[in-house]
Amino acid sequence: MGEANDQGEARSIGKRREWLAFLFVTAVVVPFLTIAAVVGYGFVVWMLQVFVLGPPGHGG
Amino acid sequence: MKILAALWNTLKRPPVHISLGVIIIVSFLGGIIFWGGFNTAMEVTNTEKFCVSCHEMENNVYQELQQTVHWSNRSGVRAICSDCHVPHNWTDKIARKMQASKEVWGAIFGTIDTPEKFEAKRLELAQHEWSRFKANGSQECRNCHDYDSMDWNAMSDEARRFMEPAAERSQSCVDCHKGIAHQLPQQMGSVDPLLAGLVREATSVRLDEGETYYSAKSVDLYTDAERTEQAGVLQVATEVKVLETRDDSVKLAIAAWRKEKGFGRVLYEDFGQNISSAVLDKDIAQDGAMIETHQSDVVDELTGLPWGQVSVTLWAEKGAYLGKREALWETAGQTYRDACSVCHTEPAPEHFDANTWPAMFSGMVGFTNMSAPTQELVLKYLQMHSSDFVDAAH
Numbered sequence A: 001m002g003e004a005n006d007q008g009e010a011r012s013i014g015k016r017r018e019w020l021a022f023l024f025v026t027a028v029v030v031p032f033l034t035i036a037a038v039v040g041y042g043f044v045v046w047m048l049q050v051f052v053l054g055p056p057g058h059g060g
Numbered sequence B: 001m002k003i004l005a006a007l008w009n010t011l012k013r014p015p016v017h018i019s020l021g022v023i024i025i026v027s028f029l030g031g032i033i034f035w036g037g038f039n040t041a042m043e044v045t046n047t048e049k050f051c052v053s054c055h056e057m058e059n060n061v062y063q064e065l066q067q068t069v070h071w072s073n074r075s076g077v078r079a080i081c082s083d084c085h086v087p088h089n090w091t092d093k094i095a096r097k098m099q100a101s102k103e104v105w106g107a108i109f110g111t112i113d114t115p116e117k118f119e120a121k122r123l124e125l126a127q128h129e130w131s132r133f134k135a136n137g138s139q140e141c142r143n144c145h146d147y148d149s150m151d152w153n154a155m156s157d158e159a160r161r162f163m164e165p166a167a168e169r170s171q172s173c174v175d176c177h178k179g180i181a182h183q184l185p186q187q188m189g190s191v192d193p194l195l196a197g198l199v200r201e202a203t204s205v206r207l208d209e210g211e212t213y214y215s216a217k218s219v220d221l222y223t224d225a226e227r228t229e230q231a232g233v234l235q236v237a238t239e240v241k242v243l244e245t246r247d248d249s250v251k252l253a254i255a256a257w258r259k260e261k262g263f264g265r266v267l268y269e270d271f272g273q274n275i276s277s278a279v280l281d282k283d284i285a286q287d288g289a290m291i292e293t294h295q296s297d298v299v300d301e302l303t304g305l306p307w308g309q310v311s312v313t314l315w316a317e318k319g320a321y322l323g324k325r326e327a328l329w330e331t332a333g334q335t336y337r338d339a340c341s342v343c344h345t346e347p348a349p350e351h352f353d354a355n356t357w358p359a360m361f362s363g364m365v366g367f368t369n370m371s372a373p374t375q376e377l378v379l380k381y382l383q384m385h386s387s388d389f390v391d392a393a394h
Helices: A004-053 B003-013 B022-045 B055-065 B081-085 B090-109 B116-133 B156-166 B192-204 B282-286 B327-342 B359-367 B372-384
Strands: B210-217 B218-221 B230-236 B239-246 B249-260 B268-272 B273-280 B291-302 B307-316
Touching: A004 B003, B003 B218, B055 B116, B192 B282, B192 B372, B230 B282, B230 B307, B249 B273, B268 B291, B273 B282, B273 B291, B327 B372, B359 B372
Parallel strands: none
Antiparallel strands: B210 B239, B218 B230, B218 B307, B230 B273, B239 B249, B249 B268, B249 B307, B268 B273, B291 B307
8 A cells, every 4th residue: 555655756756846847847947048149149130230230221 | 964965755656745737737827927927027128217217318319309200290199208119029129128238237347327428328328229210211210100101292392302211221210310319429520430449549550660560541741759839640550661650750761753843742642643641731842851752753744733752751750550451441341332322323333433432522522421531541542543653444
């Protein structure tokens, strides 16, 4: 009996972990990385405009 | 660290407890919410309410806009900040949003938080916008205004006279319409930023005795090192030799030609050419002890006037001279092309000779907004690059 209980407990911990990991990645990690990528892209373009390209031109 | 390891252990294995369907649906919904949130946030930062939420915008440019046709007009269409100041193209828009981090910095540290500070920065800020409009042909104006949709007959004759040629060349709107939505910088017409940059640069140029320099602006000349007795004015871009430096003063030798008729107050760059180097006070010009004459009575056959080669030694302020003239010419050439090409194709400087340019120039300069110091420099540039100085001339 004790063994089955242990197994059930391990299962519920595994389930908890899985959900936490899933939600953490979809709700926090990926949005954060996406915003970081867009911000980084914006900064790169801005710096290029400052040093190389000049202000955005026709249809830039 | 332990948590990260546990997280990684969970992630690298296929899920046991969550079904693939649930993962797909939750991820998909998460994507929708994120996308929507992202766009909403972007739109919020494009609203007027957001822009004027900092008092720098609210108290200055926002109040000025309300006096203009872009705020209220008979058609009931109005422009908000982002219509004109944020590029609509996605990449440029994102870059502009990132650029705004500098504005956040400014808001935190109060770079322009008083009307005085704002005015002091206005020219620089305006210049950023003008160069942007220059580069994209005033794209943000054209999102609403279109040359092709202009009805020439509905325009006043005066407007039409300028707008039709502009339309033919698809000219950038802000070339002419500076100050359409906000006040112009107060210094406009008195400070040329390019020239101001050179003048600033000149303050840090080291002056070595015996070397040749060029004035970056016109400077007052004095007979004494304490600079109490004024003797005249040295004009911009004039070659001078530094003889001595003392405290904040410098002793200059100016070599020149002058007409030996009248008081000989104006010193010229070269024989027979009305390119002025300096203007002396009458007493000084007549003072034989001040002026050293090297040649006299050289007659210019075109005018019959006798000229003399002279040199004069006077004191002036330090920090107004450059080692080379090229940067001055470059600035002047740029200003000349920008200002004149607004209305017509500008003639090449070598199209006229040095004595023709002054009349040509003064006839046209009234149509530009060049300040007096800039005019002086540009005229000199034109004369010094006229047919008299260029081999492949007319």
